[in-house]
Amino acid sequence: MTKDSSVFPQLRQLEVDFVIPHLVGDLPLCIDPFLLFKSRDPELRLLHASIVEHFADGVSAIAKDDELDAKYILDFPEVAEIGFGYGASNKRGSGLGKTLTNLLIGSLKLSPAIMERGIRHVEEMQLISPGIGPDRVGDIASNILKEYLIQYTQRQCEVHNLPIRSLVPVNHVYDPKERCWRDGYYDLPVNSEDGRAILFVPRRIVRQLPxxxxxxxxxxxxxxxxxxRKRVGRVTGRAPSKAEVTSTSRVETSIIDAYVKQREQQAAAAQPILPPLTDSSADTGESLLTRLATIPPGQSDATAYQELVLDILTFVFCPDLIDGRLEERTIDGTERRDIIVTNDSDATFLDYVRTSHDSLFVMFEVKNTDELTMAALNQAATYLGDRIGRLGYIVTRKPPGDNLLRKQISIFNDSNPRKVLLILSDRDLEELIKLRMQDVSPILWLQKHYRRFRTAAQ
Structure with a gap:
């Protein structure tokens, strides 16, 4: 991807939560419904349930021989607004289209066992239909998720101050409450090449293959x-075609059940995967290090430092800590946390943090100052609790002195349940950036940082 081929060339891919689409041509990616299924984010799990429920409606219509309704429900044109797929030059693919919708319905009809047990993952369609591949799975998911993607795009445009246009037409948006498709007009960014709406997709639900x-x-x-089968002389050594494989699996559904169970058991290894990008980790890391060195301490640059810290957290920790957002306020507006990220990691340490400190979310308070005060620690500690968990960080310019360490220990000892408030300095941020530039996971560094504090506190 050349820098000026993206829709927003001022953005670097590894510094934002979403996949930056191209102006022309598709990215060889798809939305993977399994990443919704395995997520610890309740909103994403509900989205997976919505996909399965929608497909169940289609199966029910087929079972009732209501082919017209089945075709209406299982209509999944390519969502050109996200720019995913395997087209060579444009985004005007057909998605499933009429022919493939008919093929999908026909494949389900030929598998009474699948019809009876229902669909647990829409990706199973690849295993029973010769015309369904990974791009078609993405078409299914992106159609049903379009309403969520519209709302997500609007949030990201607000976070990154991206231009939007009023009342942009978007067709075929699924309404999960009414269970119907609708056309509508939305405030969204547009592609300058073709005038179409642009929808962003969170990186955490994207893979090159499901x-x-x-x-x-x-x-x-x-x-x-x-x-x-070979051991009992039932088959030859010839590799079967996809038509032969899907014909078999439609009948021998126990093969599908065993495979899906195995993939569910391996869920911890299912991670978002993006293709190699022009803005490499090294390039992005160097940019972040330069910004860190040039932003001076002080109130006048507090916002710039806060935005930089969010970019660093995204670069370093995605996809373990995701969906970072600036200045999250409580509903009554009385408390403001600088940055909140979601702990969606399968890493052992972050799983421990999530369970031991109730930290589905992790707070980062950002202080663009050389001298961190006791008052700042006290204030940050009040934010920790049932709503966002009991582990948080203060990010500041210089390493803390012994007096601040004693205050951290006091907060830990005086709270029940225990609150852990850790401090990250510019020196720590530099070390984390360099680890990521070397393609080394930063989670072990976080674990050692946490352990040093807990050892000191005991």
């Missing part, structure tokens, strides 16, 4: 099935 995918299925569970 976690549950046909190629992996054939290499694992279906290969084991063939080996068992």
């Amino acid at each position: 976690w549950i995918n046909y190629d992996n299925f054939v290499k694992t569970e279906f290969r084991a099935y063939l080996e068992a």
Whole structure:
């Protein structure tokens, strides 16, 4: 991706929560419903449930021989607004289209066992239909999620101060309450090349291939099935075609069940995957280090430092700590936390933090000052609790002195349940950026930082 090929060239991919689309052409990506399924974010899990419920409606219509209704429900044109797919030059693909919708309905009809048990993951369609591939799974998900993507895009435009246009037309938006498709007009960014609406997709739900995918299925569970058949002389050594594989799996649904169960058990390994990008980790890291060195301490640059810290957190910790947002306020407006991120990690340490400190969310208070005060620690400690968890960070310019460490220990000892308030300095941020530039996970660094404090506090 050249820098001026993206819709917003002023943005760097590794510094934002969403995938930056191209002006022309598709990115070889898809929304992976499994990342919604395994997420600890309740909103994302509900979205997965919405996808499954929508598909269940389609299966129900097929079971009732209501083909017209089934075609209406299972209509998934390509969502050109997100710019995902495997087209070479444009975003005007057909998605499933009429032919493939008919193929999908036909494949379900040919599998009474699947119809009876229902669909648990829409990715299973790859395993029973020769015309459904990873891009089609993405089409299914992005159509049903379009309302969420519209709202998410609007939030990201506000966070990054991106230009939007009023009343941009968007077609085929699924209404989960009424269970119908609608057309509407929304305030959204537009592509300067074709005037179409642009929808952003969170990086944390994107992969180049879905976690549950046909190629992996054939290499694992279906290969084991063939080996068992060979031992009793039931098949030859010839590699089967996709039509033959899907024909078998429509009948022998236990193969699909075993494969899906295996992939669910391996969920911790299912991570968002983006293709290599022109703005490499090294390039982005150097940019962040330069900004860190040039922003001076002081109130006049407090906002610039706060924005930089959010960019650093996104660069360093995504996809473990995700969806960072600036200046989160409580509903009554009495408390303001500088940055809140979601702890969606499968890493052992962050899983421990989530369970031991009730930290589905992690707070980062940003103080652009050389001298951190006791009052700042007291204020930050009051923010920790049931609503956002009991572990948080203060980010400031210089390492803390012994007096602040004693105050951190006092906060820990005097709170019940225990509150852990840690401090990150510019020196720590530099170290974390350099680890990420070397493609080293920063989670072990966080664990050691946490352990040093807990050892000192005991």
